[in-house]
Amino acid sequence: MAGVGAGTGAMSSLLGKLTTLLSGEYTLLKSVRKEVAFLERELRSMHALLETLADMQKLEPMEKDWKGKLRELTYDIENCIDRFIDRLGNGDVKRGFVKRTVVRLKTLWKRHDIATEIQELKARVMEESKRRDRYTLDNRKPRKPVVELDPRLTTMYEEVKGLVAIDGPLNQVIAWLTEESNERKVVSIVGCAGLGKTTLAMEAYRKIGGNFQYRACVSVSCTLDLEKLLKDILSQIGKKEFAECQSQNWEKEQVIRKISEILTGKRYLIVIDDVWREQDWKFIKASFPGNDNGSRIITTTRITNVAKSCCCNSGDQLYQMAHLSSIDSERLFFKRIFGLGNACPPHLKTVSAKLLKKCSGLPLAIITIASLLANKPRIKDEWERLQDSIGIDSSQNDDSLKSMRDILLLSYWDLPQHLKTCLLYLCIYPEDHHIECEELKWKWIAEGFIDTRWGNLGQEAENYLNELVNRSMLQLVDMNYDSSIQCCQVHDMVLQLIISLSDEENFATVLNGRVCNSLPSKIRRLSIHSNVQQQKVAVDAIGRSELHARSLHVFGKFKQIPLVVNFLSLRVLDLREGSCIWFGKKQIQNIGSLSQLRYLRLHSSEITELPEEIGMLQYLETLDLRRCYSLTVLPSTVVRLRKLAHLFVHDRLMLHADVFGRMHALEEVSAISYVDNPVKFAEQLRNLINLRRIYMPCSVALLQAKNGDYAEALVRILVSSLNELGEHNLQHLHITGSVGENLFRDPACTFPHLQDVEISTLIHRVPKGMASLNSVVKLVIKVRQFDEKDLHLLMRMPCLTHLGLTLYHRIGVREKLTVGGDGFKLLKVLHYEIVLSSGTGISFAQGALPALRRLHLSWTASRVMSRKCDGADLGIEHLSGLVHLHVETNCRCATLGEVEAVEAAVQKAVALHPNLHALQVDVYKTSTENIIKGGRERSEESGEDMTDEEYGNSEIDVSDSPPPISSCLLDQVMWTDTRSSNSAILRVCNLPAE
Structure with missing residues (x-):
């Protein structure tokens, strides 16, 4: 079983440790063994009841109180046992060291702190055992086991992204944004939570974003962190400037000046998602330069007055989101449960209508409850029981959010205990935070949430993640080449729910700007988000949680946080980018005292060396030092980290x-x-x-x-x-x-x-x-000499789904690589870049690449047009499964006529595609400032191409692939055009991978 649970505390983990102490693996004094045996016996007798109560949604007050006290008791006992075992010296107490162990035990047991604490804990265990008997709690029966959903990640992702009834709103918003007006315009989208405001804003951003020189999208969250928001914008419009900002720890005013400097005189598109207060909007708006270059800003908010404040100028527009109609609600609901083209069985139509009524036309509610039903038996009685468990619908109480919360609660209580625990853990992240899934899995493992029976903890954590996504409790942001989840996000309504549930269970304490009337007496997990007003509260929280906290997460800047070396029970320490500007040599010198630490991430330029004591962290599994740029070498004592599985350092560390x-x-x-x-x-x-x-x-x-x-x-x-x-x-x-x-x-x-x-x-x-790499799915290479033999060699790789190929070879005048139908049967993504050759260097024959979904072409305009390419010879029309074409043209040393000719060739190639209506096309231009001026045709005096040597020495990063693309069918081809003065390539973002 999993060692730690939100409802059961550390019970399973603790029982395992007590059993180990009583086994022959450790040699204990008779008096010590007696006390340990008593704790093990009494706790085991209460274990089953604690698990039963943890799975029950409604408890009597006495049951809830007993469960909470026993849960907290398990944490306290495990902390004591951990310190006891640590002081024994771990491996030194194994058989063969009996004499030394007996001496050490006598000394330890006589020490006042250990002896007193054990006696106090024993008394608390006896009291909870008596209360259980007095309240006859053992008579409660366990609930019926939950039917678990099978993982269907890709399908689920595509269905969620399958937009319903968005055409009308999207066309209206785009029409406002594209009106011929040079004045900066704001379009504000307003509506309640769960209506799809963000989806609408991002679709508009994605469709017209290429018409702007700079673009960025950011989320505000309930408590404005203006400095973080501005840095998020800077990271998207100026990567070099952002790197400088990070290395020098710029203050807010410096970031504002740099953003204004970059955007002044430019045409920009900015999405500001989820604005909560009028004052917040005023601060944000002041950061952008006003201009007459046709810039646009899209805002989303739940509050009408905030939307109105965003639209203060005559040309600004407010769009009120409407709930889905009954027909559109039904389409979305049935699509999720029964799949495309499958109708609802007649015996379920009535109950489906009742369920949809309770969803109140909220897409999030519809998707959530449909995901719950997707793999359940299609039995009318079971669906009706589920429908009866949801509160009254919005038409009766005019409160759709109440119904939404009921639906989310229903999905939460349907989760098995281990998934409840993993979901509640996500409350530690700030609102709208993109969560890296590898990091999340390692943290789950470090906290003891993953069932150890199956051996491979990483794979089991992956299964947990898949289940949460399948049940729509988590939203996908990005996927890896192998269809595993790369990045996810928690919807803000789900986040509000799990924060409140976490508070009830004293699972985690989140300081995120919300009002905290009181803090728990014992904080088990602490997450601090950037908020200047809560500095004092944060310091107080750390002070009272030193002996009890199992994880500490800090997001944002804090300069007053004291030392963390007294967190003796800490399993996870995550000090994020910018959070540990105060965390230097003094704070880290005694880090070896954190003997239970499993996960350590430090992002601080103040750290110039790690202490030798880091080798004392015997349980450490993950060490992430990628942002400690002043650190030049690891101490030799890291060799003692016998369980270290994941080591991340920057590329300048020795x-x-x-x-x-x-x-x-x-x-x-x-x-x-x-x-x-x-x-x-x-x-x-x-x-x-x-x-x-x-x-x-x-x-x-x-x-x-x-x-x-x-x-x-x-x-x-x-x-x-x-x-x-x-x-x-x-x-x-x-x-x-x-x-x-x-x-x-x-x-x-x-x-x-x-x-x-x-x-x-x-x-x-x-x-x-x-050709013998039979298991390789993804391959990225840069090749100097490449011909048909090399192509056919790659085509023989049987499992290849993702290929990045950059060619530096000068293909001859009559040469062209032709991809036929005799290979690449599974290839879904192809990134093809040609550097030195004239023409396109490639064509696709009939039957080629039957599985291809995304094609990325990159070339130089002057070299492509030296062959008079007209687009028809590419063979794009033969790629029948293509849904996304990305063309990137380097304009360096090209004439304006050559650039326009390349664009025309691409348009001609696309026009031949049989599924034109389903094809998304992005056309990007870089180095536009280097287009030869003064004419459309090349003259001998007009400049020269780059030499082979210059090309060979240039940095070309094939790995910087565009983000995953959507598999949804789009109504029209989207043409985008990037004219960035710094040649930054702006790519489509937040779309699913193939």
Whole structure:
């Protein structure tokens, strides 16, 4: 079972530890054994009842009180036992150290603090046991087991994204935004929660965003953090400026000045989602320069007066969202449950109508309750029981939010206990926060939420995540190439619900700007969001939670937070970007005292070195130091971190080869660029047989080789080690060209588990061994010489679904790569970039790429038009499954006529596509400032193309792929055009992957 639960506390984890203490694994004094045995016996007798009560939605006051006190008691006992075991010295108390153990036990047990605490806890256990008997609580029967949903992530995502009744509102909003007016205009979308305001705003943003030089979309949340919001905008309109802002910790005024500097005189589109107060809007609006360049701002809000304040000028427009009609509600509801084209069975029509009435036309409510029903038996009585459990509908009490909360509560109580716990944990994140799923899974594991019976905790955590998404308790933001979830988000109504439920269970304490009349006497998990007014409350909360808190999360800047080294029960410490400007050498020097720590993330430029004591963190599983840019080396004591599985450092940090080679628990490491002894590193790498993911973007061999022979020998050793790792668990590999060419040179090479390969620098030819990579799903490479043989070699890779291919080869005048129908049967995403060749260099024959959904083409205008490409020879019309075409044209050294000719060729190619109505097309132009002036035709004096040498030395990052795209059918082709003075490529965002 999972060790820790929201309703059961640490009961399961605690019983396991007590059992271990009583087993032969530890040698205990007779008096110690007696006390431990009593605790184990009494707690086990109450375990089943606690689990039963935790699964019950409605409890009598005495039951609720008993459950809460026993739950808190389990945390306190486990904290005491953890400290006791830690003081014993872990491994030193195993058999064979009996004499030393007995002496240590006598000393420990006589110490006043341990003895007194055990006696106090024993008395509390006896009292709860007596109360259980007095209240006859054991007579309560467990509820019927929940039927769990099967994971259907991709289908679910597409259905949720399948927009219903959005055409009319979207056309109206776009019409207002595209009216011919140079004055800056605001369109404000207003409506209650769950109506789809954000969806409408983002669809409009996505459809017309390419017509603006700069664009950004941000969420405000209930409590405005203006500095964070402004930095979010800066990160989208100026990546270089944002990096400077991060490294120098700019204040709010500096960020405002930089945003104004970037946007002044430019045409921009900004989405401000979820504005709560008129004053907030005034602060936000003041950050943008007013101009007459046709700029547009879209706001969403739940409050009419706020929407009106946004629309203070004559040209501004307010759009009032309406609830879905009964017909549209039915379409959305039945589509989620029965799928496209399947009608509702006659015996369920009446109860479906009643359920839809309670949803009040709220899309979120409809999707939530439909997801609950999707995998349940289609039995009328069961659906009616569910319908009866929802409160009265909005037509009777004029309160759709009450009905919405009832529906969400129903879905929450339908979750099994372990999913309730994992869902409640999400309350630690700020509103509208994009949650990285890998991080979330590691935190769940560190907290003890994942069932340990199945062995692979990571896969089990993935299953939990899938279930929560399938039940619509979580929203997808992005997906990985393999259809796993990359990033998710909690809807604000769900977030409000789980915060209130967490408060009831004393599961987590969230300081996010809301009014806190009182704090719990014992805080178990603490999340602090940026809010200057709550600095004093935060300090007080930390002070009272030192001995009890299991996790501490800080989002935003806090300068007054005291030392955290007294958090003796801490499992998770996450100090986010900007949150630990106060966290330097003094605060970290005693970090070894956090003996229970499993997850540690530090983002601080103040940290210049880690203390040797970090090696005392015997349970540490994840260490994330990617943003500690002033840290240059890891202490040698990290070799003592026997359970460290995930190590993340920045690419300028030096690793000790001898230490690294002995960290046998490592499963994932990023990013390896510098080591003190490259040869030893390469030799020792083969010993890390648990490695699943290796990220080496800069080759150790190339960076540190003293001469050619040394580099060649080093590559051979590194290849040998990687070959050995390939026979074990290696799944993801990011390496440089010299290593990649040698690693996959052998046609018979086998990497049975390898799924993802990225070679970050140029390789001469495609290695023959790549055809033998039968498990690889994603491949990203840059090739200097490429012809039909290389193409057919890649086409033989049987499982390839995602290919990034950059060609530096000068293809001859009569050469063109033709992709036929004899390979790439599963390829869904193709990123094709041609750097030196004239023309497009590629065409698609009839029957090619039957599974392709997304095609990204990148080329240089002057070279494409040197072949007089007219678009018809591309063969786009043969890609029948294509839903998204992304064309990126580099305008450097091209004439205006050449640029226009490329655009015309793309339009012609698209016009030939048989499913034109379903195709989304994005056309981007970069380096527009380098278009040759003074004419549409090239003259001998007009400038020259880049040389081969210049192209070869230029940085081209194929891995910077555009975000996932939607599989929804769009009503029209969307043409976008980026004319950014800094050549930034603005991409479509927040759409699902294929």
